[in-house]
Amino acid sequence: DTEVTQTPKHLVMGMTNKKSLKCEQHMGHRAMYWYKQKAKKPPELMFVYSYEKLSINESVPSRFSPECPNSSLLNLHLHALQPEDSALYLCASSQDGQDPLYGYTFGSGTRLTVV
Amino acid sequence: LAKTTQPISMDSYEGQEVNITCSHNNIATNDYITWYQQFPSQGPRFIIQGYKTKVTNEVASLFIPADRKSSTLSLPRVSLSDTAVYYCLVGDTNSGTYKYIFGTGTRLKVLA
Numbered sequence: 001d002t003e004v005t006q007t008p009k010h011l012v013m014g015m016t017n018k019k020s021l022k023c024e025q026h027m028g029h030r031a032m033y034w035y036k037q038k039a040k041k042p043p044e045l046m047f048v049y050s051y052e053k054l055s056i057n058e059s060v061p062s063r064f065s066p067e068c069p070n071s072s073l074l075n076l077h078l079h080a081l082q083p084e085d086s087a088l089y090l091c092a093s094s095q096d097g098q099d100p101l102y103g104y105t106f107g108s109g110t111r112l113t114v115v
Numbered sequence: 116l117a118k119t120t121q122p123i124s125m126d127s128y129e130g131q132e133v134n135i136t137c138s139h140n141n142i143a144t145n146d147y148i149t150w151y152q153q154f155p156s157q158g159p160r161f162i163i164q165g166y167k168t169k170v171t172n173e174v175a176s177l178f179i180p181a182d183r184k185s186s187t188l189s190l191p192r193v194s195l196s197d198t199a200v201y202y203c204l205v206g207d208t209n210s211g212t213y214k215y216i217f218g219t220g221t222r223l224k225v226l227a
Contacts, residue, residue: 040222056214101147104149108156109156111156
């Protein structure tokens with residue numbers, strides 16, 4: 001299995017809702033990432049988990065809450081989002097730590113719309 | 116704040132060679148340079164990675180000069196399906212935390 005699987009593919013949520021994005025990989029990778037991508041912009045790093053521990057939080061607002069239940073799973077819990085949080089949310093994994101040797105493997109993303 | 120910069124867009128015709136540059140003036144001594152391709156509503160896909168000089172694989176070549184402050188992705192004989200956004204990825208230490216940041220991206224349009 002050489003994929004990163006993200007669910008759901010599309011999500012529409014109200015500003016008072018609570019929802020979660022899920023990411024799964026079975027490549028034995030020990031680092032996992034959340035990125036946010038706005039239209040016509042590069043992916044912007046949000047969080048990095050290395051060996052199941054949060055190693056980087058890019059000053060992301062607390063309405064985004066990451067969770068890494070085990071080495072194969074990564075969740076992003078969403079609560080009280082704003083319309084400007086609408087974006088493509090990408091999950092990625094890599095073999096070891098943050099070192100991109102051999103590259104990151106990305107999922108197809110979750111298209112989030114906040115109404 | 117140092118940025119990893121790329122040309123915003125490029126147009127090319129089918130069958131031509133395309134060269135896309137990335138400027139990374141503050142690259143660390145031990146950093147690799149990685150290039151990704153992204154289609155609309157998909158995640159970036161790994162193309163090629165290098166440390167110095169030239170690297171070639173089945174889809175692209177990567178040229179890195181001796182000072183490593185820039186790199187050039189070369190796509191030989193592009194086709195319509197190569198229309199995509201291309202990003203370089205290099206380490207960044209400006210915020211005090213070492214992390215990898217995507218370049219500004221180059222939108223390549225291949226014309227028939």
